Amino acid sequence: MCDPCVSGENCCSVELPVLKPCIPIPVPEEQLMDVIDKAKDWALMHGAAMRSKTNFNPDAMQFAPFVLVPSSFPRKEFEKAVKLQTILNELMHKVAHDTEFLRSTLENTIKVDEFTGNLFRIYEDILKNCSNQPLSLGLIRSDVMLECCCPDGGATLGAYCCWKQVEINAIASGFGHLGPISRELQSYILHELNHGDKVSNLPANPALSGLCNGMIEAWKIIGKPHAAILFIVENITYNICDQRFHEFEIRKINPKIRVIRKTLTEINKEGKLGPNNELLVNGTEVSVIYFRAGYEPGHYPTQGEWDARLLMERSLAIKCPSIHYHLAGTKKVQQALAKPGILKRFLEGEEMIESVKEIFTGLYSLDANEEGEEAVQRALKNPERYVLKPQREGGGNNIYGQDIPGALKVRILRIERRNIQEKVKFLAENDHN
CATH class of the missing domain: 3.40.50.1760 (Glutathione synthase, substrate-binding domain superfamily, eukaryotic)
Incomplete structure (x- = not known):
């Protein structure tokens, strides 16, 4: 991890801030190609890998997607x-x-x-x-x-x-394994790129x-x-x-x-x-x-x-x-936990409650009531600002952007009782991935 290194005037500026990379980029082409080959082999040989969904073979693996060098972060x-x-x-x-x-x-x-x-x-x-x-x-x-x-x-x-x-x-x-092994992969790559001094900034995982x-x-x-x-x-x-x-x-x-x-x-x-x-x-x-x-x-x-x-x-x-x-x-x-006053039911101390309340994004119900209708209208007006999510976990079930109005209009979401969540405007970074 690097100490804060960001550009941008303030957090509400129109131009989104970009975190600076932890090493100078771009890396020279020849060196980059060499280290990419090493990184892919390292990943496969240390279990940073998955089976292919498109060409499934129980006896074959492919490396899991990864960022070549660590992302800088506050x-x-x-x-x-x-x-x-x-x-x-x-x-x-x-x-x-x-x-x-x-x-x-x-x-x-x-x-x-x-x-x-x-x-x-x-x-x-x-x-x-x-x-x-x-x-x-x-x-x-x-x-x-x-x-x-x-x-x-x-x-x-x-x-x-x-x-x-x-x-x-x-x-x-x-990602209990893929998270820690990614840290080890990036440590290896930093050394290969002659930036081993940066490894001390990588937190243990x-x-x-x-x-x-x-x-x-x-x-x-x-x-x-x-x-x-x-x-x-x-x-x-x-x-x-x-x-x-x-x-x-x-x-x-x-x-x-x-x-x-x-x-x-x-x-x-x-x-x-x-x-x-x-x-x-x-x-x-x-x-x-x-x-x-x-x-x-x-x-x-x-x-x-x-x-x-x-x-x-x-x-x-x-x-x-x-x-x-x-x-x-x-x-x-x-979604219910984000409602005013609910956290007091479960947590003690204002500092603890505020620390959790701060991280909640707008997560709204699509139930057939006034709150649900207001959420529908917000999503129809600005679909790019929202994501529609089902109750269950596992990923791959969300609806985004311009697909939202069509889904709402045919009432699909009232059957599945999805929730609507505001998108997070996350930090960008220049990096190799």
Whole structure:
């Protein structure tokens, strides 16, 4: 990370500020081509890679997209984001375990969104039947971007303004491996470009070990050395390195822990509950369930997959996430948290509340009421300023810009109960990518 180095008169200037690169660019062509080849090979050989979606082959990999050299970034804002994450973790934990809030917030959504409705029915079942496992494991990723234009009435803070939250990911939060390995890749490239002195500015990224230690601690709490950690995965896994390196890290930290990978379909066929509600998969007891699938409708092609999810939620295993956390991560809940006064329900202290309130972007409901109609009119008038988002996670389901009016006019969004979010005007940077 570099110290602040920005151009632009102030955060509300018409010309968007641009962060300066951490090294002089452009890099000479011959040197650039040489280091690009090295970078791609390094990425492939260290697991910064994925399987191709367009030409899928389980035995072939391609490097994951990456920026060649580190992006410059204001150090103060980075440190602020790190501190903020623990507050958001506390917020999500309290939201997930506030039954009244989840019910009132999602009561309209579950009537029209089948996917969220199915999740909520599982949630109600767990509450009614008093699941044997009161503990949950939250591996949460908050996606934030640095806003470069102050909101109306906001303070001028220079060439950048403040963090804005894109979303909170409560299930299948990816890049626990790809994030840290990108740091190592860029460290290697800086040395290759004779800028090794900049490496000290790259912050350590222990995300992978942190996430895996969380799963191991949950495994220890159950206290059954013979039990395994279960990864719930897709039928076809493209982001395989990011998943497998979690498995490898667990083995590295504690070689005695077994990790098994199963799809929801396989759990429906192979899973059952033991006499004490322990989860058994082909006879192997499971103490921790880590969901890397289950966050979108396509993962539940039949009722069997929903039955598998309910089976796991009823079990003694610690879930990551539990159905409580999954519902807390819906866009509707995030939209509700942005309403005035709501944060006081979950957080103590004005400083803590203000730090979270500052990062909320405009996130509006499209429900069939006055607020929803006002949001529709704003989006129709200035579609380039907004993004339409569904309740669920996983990406690839958003609607942008000039596609928004058409979607609104044919009422697609009233069926799916999307939310509308203001775009973040993020900082640009000159760089090689």
